[in-house]
Amino acid sequence: MHPRDPIGPTPGEPVAGLDTPHLLVDLDAVDANLRVMFAGGRRYGVDVRVHFKSLKCTGLARYVAAAGADGFACAKLNEAEALADAGLTDVLLANQAVGPLKTRRAARLAARANLIVCADDPDNVRELAGAARGAGSTVGVLVEVDIGMNRCGVPAGPAVVELARLVASLPGLRFRGLQGYDGHLQMLPDAAERRAKSLAGCEQLVAARRLVEAAGLPVEIVTGGGTGTWDVVASVPGVTEIQPGSFVVMDAAYHQVRPEFACALSVRAGVVSRRPGAYVLDAGTKAISRDFGTPAVKARPGDRVVRTNEEHTIVEAAEPGPRPGEAVEVWPAHCCATVNLHRTLVAVRGGRVEAVWPIECSGRYD
Ligand SMILES: Cc1ncc(COP(=O)(O)O)c(C=O)c1O
Known part of the structure; x- marks a missing residue:
């Protein structure tokens, strides 16, 4: 966990109980x-x-x-x-x-x-x-x-x-x-x-x-x-x-051309608002890189990301969409640039946190 992370995940904890957003690797x-x-x-x-x-x-x-x-x-x-x-x-x-x-x-x-x-x-x-x-x-x-x-x-x-x-x-x-x-x-x-x-x-x-x-x-x-x-x-x-x-971790864009590798990296994001046919997540371009295109929502193939702002992602939902307080996982379109936006990587397996690793080189260009 990064020292600045106030409510850090701990090994053994269920992923379902984690705060949002967090960068996960399966x-x-x-x-x-x-x-x-x-x-x-x-x-x-x-x-x-x-x-x-x-x-x-x-x-x-x-x-x-x-x-x-x-x-x-x-x-x-x-x-x-x-x-x-x-x-x-x-x-x-x-x-x-x-x-x-x-x-x-x-x-x-x-x-x-x-x-x-x-x-x-x-x-x-x-x-x-x-x-x-x-x-x-x-x-x-x-x-x-x-x-x-x-x-x-x-x-x-x-x-x-x-x-x-x-x-x-x-x-x-x-x-x-x-x-x-x-x-x-x-x-x-x-x-x-x-x-x-x-x-x-x-x-x-x-x-x-x-x-x-x-x-x-x-x-x-x-x-x-x-x-x-x-x-x-x-x-x-x-x-x-x-x-x-x-x-190793893949992303939604690369998965289109190399489907033999699975998307392992996701941003777990919370739903903060909902209206008919759409919901809004608490992670935007500061957490999910857009340089290679549009992210995809894991396990909800009918949903479509239509817009991202700094701190929000707006998703058109195949009904019924998730409710405020629920969370989804988003597969970024570019893994390298997304990892670079985060300080902590939460390694998960079978729905539980297995390890919490600092991303030592994120945000460094030297
Ligand atoms: C010199 C070099 N080698 C290999 C790679 C392979 O990267 P990837 O497998 O992520 O496409 C890159 C990507 O930018 C690169 O710049």
Whole structure:
């Protein structure tokens, strides 16, 4: 429980008695999601490095690690540090650490964790090497390859080899391999199109691997993929790991394209008002992210969220709607951004609270 939470839930308590709103995670649904993903990883012979940006909570990360995750990816250094603090020390910063402050921080973290960072720029690589030497640590580096997302990464081709050579030549750094992330494809609704485009991106990534190996540099790790493309990326020979995150808790938007994973994350919200055909909840955009679209009401498939304000959600009800004082659970459309709005995650199983975890990294962007 977050210290500011005045009426915190306690383990053993029935969910039906909890105050509203609260962010819940259903552990039975998480277990099922982890089973599907980890069995898939084994089937394809790849590691599953779980992206912590969707969890932001080390209690849940420990739970995922105990179920068999092959390490964690993260988006920001604060997440990598929180993981290391929790004893989860196999960490990929699936982004760049740039500038003197961030490179020093990464180098210091590498002294107590098996840290790998991504790089796509020679000056950044030199700065990172200097920071690592200053800290007396070794930072693992993946060269990030742009496989079509047009975000970070060098183009697949000779530039990858050049940067890999530079990394391998600098004391303080250890060249570990390549990352290519197909983020632009994750939510493509047409599965055949998603698959074809993802395979095309992976071909570029694996071709880059061959170029680097031909230059005499061993490539241990080739990583990419997310919840939307996990099985496609995992199936490509030459890829060694996948890095999905949302699949652990899922959301209403991702569930449309990857129905094999269940929605485990919900905001329990109380009904504060009712009129014919509609009811109003005590959780709005400050508790349920709208950046990926409209949330859905769990166990009431006929109901439709029609509006959200800061502190209210208005739902059109298939009659009869719930009454003021009752509560429903809402599946957010975007799990990562919703977790980021809360400070406490209530882990539930079979209608009871099993654990209450702080979400240490919510609201942090460093
Ligand atoms: C670099 C990187 N890898 C993997 C992911 C996978 O995330 P998800 O499984 O939530 O789609 C993301 C999501 O933003 C990402 O930025």
